[in-house]
Amino acid sequence: MTLWELGKSKSAKVTQIDASLDQQIIARLSEMGLSTGRDVQCIRRGPLGGPMVMQLGGSIFAMEHDLATRIQISPTD
Template sequence: MTSMLTPAMTSSDSQDAAMTLWDAPKGTVALIASVDTGLDPQVQLRLRDIGIEPARQLICLQRGPFGGPVVISVADTVYSLEQPIARRIRISPTV
C-alpha cells in the first residue's frame, strides 16, 4: 500500500489531518492511521485479526442513529464498531 505522506506533508501534518473513525461521515474512504495502544490487549488482537490495523483501507458504510455503531468495510468484510472502540481508531481520509 502506498504511503499517505508526500514530500510536502510531514508526519505531524499527517497526524493533524487524521480523525477518529467515530467522526468519519458516511461514505468516507480512509486509511487507518493508528489504533490506540491503550485498548485492552484482547481488543487490539481482535482488531488486528479482522484487519483493522495501520495502513489498511476502510470505508465508512453507515452510522447508527443516536450514537449507535459505525458500520465499516475492511478487506471486503463488513463490521460494526461501538463508540468506545471507534473513537480510539484514527484514520486519514483519502481523496
C-alpha cells in the same frame, strides 16, 4: 481524526490504534484485519450514536463509539 468522525460513504486509512487498549481488543482488531495502513469505508451510521458499519476489505463490521474514537485515521477522499 478518529474513525468515529468518518462520514457515511467516506474512506480513510488507519494511521494509529490506541496502544492503551486491552491487548485482547487489539488482537481481535488485528484478526478482523484492522491495522495501521489499512483502508476502511463507513457504510452507514446507527441512529442516536449507535454503532457505525464499516467495510474493511471484503468484510463488513459494526463498531461502537467508544472503540471507534480510539482509532486514528487519515481521510482518503
